[in-house]
Structure formats: structure tokens, C-alpha cells
Amino acid sequence: MDAVLLTQSLISGIMMGMVYALLSVGFSLTWGVMHVIHISHAAFGLLGAYVAYSLLEYFGVDPIVSAAVSVPLLFLLACGVYQLLIKPITKAKEVIVASMILTFGLAIILENVMVLIWKADPRIMTPTYSSGALIVGPLYFQYPHLVGFGLSIVGITAIYLFLQKTYTGMAVRAAWQQPEAAQLYGVNLYRISMITFALAVSTAGAGGISLALLNSFEPHSHNLWLIYLFLVVIVGGVGNVVGTALAGLIIGVITGLSMALLPFQWVNLVTFGLLMVFLIFRPHGLFKQGV
Amino acid sequence: MEKYRLTAMAILIAMLAAFPFLEPQVYYLSFMFSVFMYVILASSWNFIGGYAGYLSFGHAAFFGIGAFATAKIAAVFDLSPVLTILATIPAGAIAALVALIIGYPCLKIRGPYFAVVTLCFAFVVDLAVKNIEFLGGAEGIWMKIMDVPEKLSRSIMYEVMLLLMVVTLGVAWWLGRSRLGAGLRAIRSDEEVAETMGIPTAKIKIQAFILSAFFPGIAGGLFAYYLTYIHADVVFNISISILIVLMAMFGGGGTWLGPIIGAVILTVVNEGLSTFAQAEIARIIYGALFIVVTIFMPNGIIDFFRKKGGG
Numbered sequence: 305m306d307a308v309l310l311t312q313s314l315i316s317g318i319m320m321g322m323v324y325a326l327l328s329v330g331f332s333l334t335w336g337v338m339h340v341i342h343i344s345h346a347a348f349g350l351l352g353a354y355v356a357y358s359l360l361e362y363f364g365v366d367p368i369v370s371a372a373v374s375v376p377l378l379f380l381l382a383c384g385v386y387q388l389l390i391k392p393i394t395k396a397k398e399v400i401v402a403s404m405i406l407t408f409g410l411a412i413i414l415e416n417v418m419v420l421i422w423k424a425d426p427r428i429m430t431p432t433y434s435s436g437a438l439i440v441g442p443l444y445f446q447y448p449h450l451v452g453f454g455l456s457i458v459g460i461t462a463i464y465l466f467l468q469k470t471y472t473g474m475a476v477r478a479a480w481q482q483p484e485a486a487q488l489y490g491v492n493l494y495r496i497s498m499i500t501f502a503l504a505v506s507t508a509g510a511g512g513i514s515l516a517l518l519n520s521f522e523p524h525s526h527n528l529w530l531i532y533l534f535l536v537v538i539v540g541g542v543g544n545v546v547g548t549a550l551a552g553l554i555i556g557v558i559t560g561l562s563m564a565l566l567p568f569q570w571v572n573l574v575t576f577g578l579l580m581v582f583l584i585f586r587p588h589g590l591f592k593q594g595v
Numbered sequence: 596m597e598k599y600r601l602t603a604m605a606i607l608i609a610m611l612a613a614f615p616f617l618e619p620q621v622y623y624l625s626f627m628f629s630v631f632m633y634v635i636l637a638s639s640w641n642f643i644g645g646y647a648g649y650l651s652f653g654h655a656a657f658f659g660i661g662a663f664a665t666a667k668i669a670a671v672f673d674l675s676p677v678l679t680i681l682a683t684i685p686a687g688a689i690a691a692l693v694a695l696i697i698g699y700p701c702l703k704i705r706g707p708y709f710a711v712v713t714l715c716f717a718f719v720v721d722l723a724v725k726n727i728e729f730l731g732g733a734e735g736i737w738m739k740i741m742d743v744p745e746k747l748s749r750s751i752m753y754e755v756m757l758l759l760m761v762v763t764l765g766v767a768w769w770l771g772r773s774r775l776g777a778g779l780r781a782i783r784s785d786e787e788v789a790e791t792m793g794i795p796t797a798k799i800k801i802q803a804f805i806l807s808a809f810f811p812g813i814a815g816g817l818f819a820y821y822l823t824y825i826h827a828d829v830v831f832n833i834s835i836s837i838l839i840v841l842m843a844m845f846g847g848g849g850t851w852l853g854p855i856i857g858a859v860i861l862t863v864v865n866e867g868l869s870t871f872a873q874a875e876i877a878r879i880i881y882g883a884l885f886i887v888v889t890i891f892m893p894n895g896i897i898d899f900f901r902k903k904g905g906g
Contacts, residue, residue: 341707389886396893400707401650401844408837409885416875416882527833531718534711542707573722576715583712584700 308442313564314557315443319453321556323518325549326456327511327529328536329463330504336543337480337500340390340403344411345508346529351414352378352509353516354422357429366431367513368451374513375506382505385410386498394497411526418523426522429513452517459510463503464545476500480543535579541589551589611757615750624749628821630862631756635763635814636835637842637854642767642807644840645848646776647800648783649702650710653717654839657690657808659830661815663724664689666736666825676741680755683816690812691805698804702797705786714836721831735826738819752821759817763810764855770806771851779803783849845888847895856896 331345352374359370389406396402433447467473478486479496487493515521515529532555540551555575562574615624636658643649664686669679701712724730741748770776778799781789790796819825838861846857864884868877892899 335707389890392890393893396889398894401848402889402893405841405844406886406889408841409882409889412882412885413879416878420875531714534714538708538711569722569726573719573726576718576722580712580715580719583704583708583715588708 309564310561312443313560315445315560316449317557317560317563318553319449319556320518320560321553322453322456322460322549323511323514323552324532324536324556325552326459326507326514328533328540328552329460329545329548330507330511331533332537332540332543332545332548333463333476333500334504335537337476338390338394338497339399340501341400341407342501342504343404343407343530344414344526345407345504346512346526346533347411347414347418348378348382348505349508349512349515349529350418350521350523350526351512353429353512353521354418354427355509356513357427357516358422360429360431367429367517368455371455371510371513375509378509379502379506382502383498385505386501390497390501391494411530415523415526422523424523426520427516428520429516431517448517452514455510455514455517459507459514460545460549463507464549466503467545472496472499531576535575538579538583539589544589547589608757608761612754615753618746621746621749624746624753626866628749628753628756629866630859631753631760632814632818633838633842633858633862634855635756635760636811636839637846637858638763638767639807639810640839641843641848641850641854642770642779642803643800644807645843645850645854646770646779646783647803648849649705649800649804650707650840651713651804651807652710652836652840653713653715653720654807654811655831655833655836656713656717656720657694657811658815658818658835659720659724659827660690660693661686661812662819662825662830663730663736663827664812665816666738666819667730669738669820670736676739676751679738679820680751680817683813683820686816687809687812690815691809694805694808695801698801702800702804714833717831717833717836721827724827724831731825731827733827735824735829738823738825740823752817756814756817759810759813764851766806766810767851767854770803775799775802780849841885844895845885847897850895850897853895853897860896 327346327349331342334340334342334345352371355374355377356367356370359365359374360367389410390403393399393402393406429448431448431451433451436447438445438447438450465473467477475486475491475496476499478489479491479493479500483493486496536548536551536555538551539554540547540549558578559571559575562571566574611627614627636654640651640654644651661683665679665683668674668682668686672678672682674682697716701709701716704712725733730736741751743751770779778789778794778796781792781794782796782800786796815830819830822829842857842861843854844857845861846855847853865881868880871877872880888896
């Protein structure tokens with residue numbers, strides 16, 4: 305095996321993994337804090353990618369710049385979705401099941417709206433620097449990949465700092481660890497849930513933009529993304545931000561290396577096989593600590 | 596009361612069985628065939644998912660295993676049509692055997708983690724079948740076509756699927772009233788307490804899982820023979836797995852009638868929408884249906900009407 309090729313695939317695995325982590329962190333939070341398994345999470349990420357794509361194609365706005373607009377917009381949209389759809393089901397006997405069915409419906413709607421607006425053809429994000437690459441010795445990094453990687457690091461760090469340092473973030477963590485006690489201390493659970501949900505959806509948007517800088521995408525892509533969400537969140541431990549970031553890296557490296565070492569059709573088999581074995585032996589993730 | 600119910604059901608089954616003799620168009624036979632199939636899938640999923648609360652998101656795997664096993668058995672032994680239909684029973688047994696092997700480690704995991712591990716299991720089986728040349732690999736398998744007019748062959752398959760549905764629903768009826776069913780319900784409400792009360796939880800979970808894999812395996816075999824061509828993308832499709840769960844939960848998990856209602860409504864709606872509306876619009880309405888039903892009937896249709904009726 306060629307050492308250069310190995311290093312190259314290791315590094316692209318790390319980049320990919322960081323992007324998976326950003327895409328997953330919100331999924332992990334809604335699951336951990338609200339007991340809502342948000343099946344349309346990846347579809348919202350894809351929506352973010354498509355908005356960025358259109359802004360780039362028609363107005364020439366760079367994805368990073370437009371993210372500053374589209375991510376807050378997704379935040380507002382998600383607040384509306386929470387009030388209208390998620391809040392009514394929090395009283396169901398089994399919130400997890402009800403939320404899965406409801407958001408599955410939402411994912412179908414989003415997917416087909418995207419087909420109607422953007423057609424089913426695969427798209428590629430082509431910012432001005434798309435053909436450029438950073439060359440370090442024998443290694444080669446395309447600029448869009450570096451930008452996507454950078455955006456994910458910023459996103460993950462931001463959400464980590466929000467949870468650790470801000471008052472609202474601490475309330476989110478409190479609501480996760482002890483909902484009743486948090487309520488006694490004056491935490492409004494509905495407000496916290498709305499913020500968590502909206503925040504999660506906006507990180508999905510940012511993650512979608514990052515992933516779109518690395519890979520091509522189409523309206524059905526969110527199904528595969530969703531599988532990776534589950535993968536990363538389970539390995540990282542539900543509700544655990546640092547765990548999610550590490551799990552993203554681990555899974556990115558595993559897929560990166562198996563792409564270099566194995567025939568293409570075996571890559572997914574290895575990934576899912578590993579996850580299965582993992583789940584059987586460590587169902588609560590690699591890392592114990594929560595949020 | 597019981598007696599009237601049984602009579603009503605017997606009449607309904609007889610009417611369904613008589614339907615092909617009215618010489619309907621093949622379209623209606625095909626449609627009813629898929630209604631029966633989904634009722635079987637949702638009802639048998641209910642054994643483990645509804646009663647015990649172990650949401651399997653990989654039930655398409657058993658359906659697909661049954662399909663491939665039937666196709667392979669028929670090809671290897673060069674079976675006649677009647678024997679091919681009978682070969683779906685050992686194919687179902689193979690699906691049940693896989694359920695035993697996979698269920699042993701997986702049923703120790705609870706909650707959403709079980710859902711994810713079964714989802715992965717379905718992916719692994721799908722990818723493995725695609726990569727194994729012996730099972731047709733990426734090309735799929737063709738089966739020998741029944742040597743009779745189309746309408747007759749469709750009618751035969753219709754009757755066989757109906758028979759399987761009646762058997763499955765019979766087992767579901769029995770399960771709902773048996774000790775096994777009571778044990779599974781106890782597991783659903785609190786597994787620790789069930790264990791303390793001396794219910795052999797590990798054993799009955801496996802039993803329910805095996806049963807819930809057996810019937811989808813047979814249904815998969817019949818489906819394969821109905822299409823006469825199978826491909827991993829068709830029978831291991833993840834959306835079949837999800838659809839099964841949705842149908843059962845939509846109607847009401849853990850009840851006898853719930854999965855039947857869910858499967859019938861969703862199959863009819865799906866078919867109706869795709870006939871009368873543009874594909875994307877149809878899907879959007881379909882998605883909205885899930886949202887509306889979950890908001891207004893978060894515990895399933897059955898539960899909603901029971902509450903209404905019982906006050």
C-alpha cells in the first residue's frame with residue numbers, strides 16, 4: 305500500500321468525519337434533550353445545501369457568506385416547525401415513536417418539495433475557488449473541502465461553547481440531565497426544547513452546506529445522510545457533543561481508509577457491519593458523559 | 596358476541612376468496628395482493644414491535660431473505676409451480692432461523708438502539724446479497740413463469756396470499772390472548788418488573804421475533820414468485836422496513852386490529868394518490884397524512900376511537 309495514498313485518504317476521512325459530526329450534533333441533541341428522533345434532520349440539512357446552491361448559482365454569493373443568512377433563517381423556520389408540529393406530540397404515550405412517524409412524514413414532504421423546486425438531478429456546489437487546491441508535498445487538498453472542513457470545526461466549536469458558557473446552554477444541559485429539577489429552578493422546558501430544536505436544525509443546515517462542498521447531492525441524498533447520523537450519534541453517545549465530534553472523526557477515518565483499501569461495494573458493508581457489532585457490545589456509545 | 600365476530604370474519608374471508616371468480620381486472624387482483632401482503636407484514640411485525648415494544652426497523656430483511664431463498668430453492672431443484680409455492684415455507688423457516696441467530700444478541704439492546712441495530716442489519720443483509728454472485732449479485736434472479744394464462748396465475752397467487760394472511764391473522768389472534776402475548780405486553784410496560792415476576796423475558800422475546808420473521812419470509816417468497824424477478828434493491832428496500840413500522844403504529848401497535856387498519860389505509864391511500872396526482876404532489880400529501888395523524892392521534896387510530904367510544 306502506497307504511504308501517500310494512505311495519508312491522503314486518512315486526511316480526507318478526517319475532513320469528511322468532521323462534516324458528519326456537524327451534521328449529527330443537532331440530531332444528537334434533539335434526541336438526548338427532547339426524546340425526539342428527528343428523521344427529517346438530514347432533509348433540513350439538504351435544504352440548507354440547496355439554498356446555498358441557488359444563492360451561489362443565481363447571485364454568485366459564496367456558500368460561507370450565504371450561510372450567515374440561511375442558517376438563521378433555518379432557525380426561525382425550525383421554531384415554527386416546533387410550535388406547529390413537535391410541541392403537540394410531546395404529550396404522546398411514546399414520544400420517540402410519535403416523533404419518528406411525524407418527522408418521517410416531514411422528511412417526505414421536504415424531499416418532494418426539493419424535487420419540485422430543484423429537480424431530481426445531482427448538483428455540485430462550484431464556488432469561485434472550486435478548481436483550486438492546496439498542495440503540500442505529495443498531498444493534495446481541494447479548497448472546497450478545506451472550506452467545508454473549516455465550517456464544520458467552527459460550527460461544532462460554536463455549539464460546544466454555547467452549551468458550556470451561555471446561560472441558555474446551561475439550561476439546555478440541565479433540562480437534559482434532570483427535567484423536573486430544571487423546571488423547579490425556573491427553566492421553561494418548552495422554550496428550551498424550541499431553542500434546542502431550532503439550534504439543531506440550523507446546525508444541520510450548516511452541516512448540509514459543508515457536506516455539499518465535499519460531495520454532490522440530490523433530493524434523495526438525505527436518506528443516506530440519515531444513516532450516517534444514526535451511526536455517528538450511536539457511536540458518540542446520544543446527547544454528547546464531544547462524543548459526537550470524536551465519533552464523526554472515527555467513522556470518517558474508517559470510511560476513508562476502507563475506500564482506499566477495499567473495493568467500492570464493500571465500503572458500506574464494512575461501515576454498517578461495524579456499527580452493528582458496536583451496538584451489540586457498546587449500545588450507549590464509546591464515551592459515557594452526556595451533553 | 597364472540598360467535599358473531601367469528602361468523603362475520605368467516606363471511607368476509609369467504610367473500611375475499613370468491614373475488615377472483617367474479618373475473619375482475621388483473622389490476623384489482625394485484626392491488627388486493629399487495630394489500631394482503633402488507634397486512635401480513637404489519638401484523639407479524641406487531642408480534643415483536645407492537646406487543647413487546649421492540650421496534651424492528653429491519654423487517655424488510657426477512658421479507659428479502661424469504662424472497663431470495665424461494666428463488667434459489669426453486670432454481671436449484673427446478674421446481675414445478677405448486678412446489679415453488681410450497682418452497683416458500685422452508686424459505687420462511689430460513690428467515691426465522693436468521694431471526695434466531697440475529698435476535699439472540701440484538702434483543703438484549705433496548706429502545707431506539709434496537710431500532711438502529713435492526714436497521715443496520717437490514718443494510719448488511721442487502722449489501723451482502725448484492726455482493727454474493729451465488730445469489731444473483733447485482734443482476735438479481737429470474738424465476739420460471741407459471742405456464743398458465745396471466746389472469747389464472749394472478750388469481751392463484753391472490754388466493755395463496757389470502758390464505759397466508761388468514762393464517763397470520765389467526766396466529767396474531769391467538770398471540771393476543773396467549774400467555775406469550777401477556778408476557779410480551781409485560782415486557783413492553785416494564786421489562787425489569789416483568790423479569791422480577793419470573794417471566795422468561797429473553798426466551799419469549801426470541802420466540803416473538805422468530806414468529807415475526809417467519810410470516811414475512813413466506814410473504815417475500817410469494818412476492819418473488821409473483822414478480823418472477825427479484826433484485827436486492829426491490830425486496831431489501833429500506834422504505835419497506837419503515838413502511839411496515841408506520842403501518843402498524845399508524846393503526847395502533849400492540850392490538851390485533853391496528854396493523855390491519857394501518858396496512859389497508861396506507862396501501863389504499865398510496866395507490867389512490869399515485870393514480871390521481873402528480874408523483875411529487877402525491878408524496879407530499881402522503882407525508883402530510885403522517886403528520887396529521889400523529890398530531891391528532893398520537894397513539895394510533897385504534898386508541899383514538901377507543902377513547903372516543905369509551906368516553
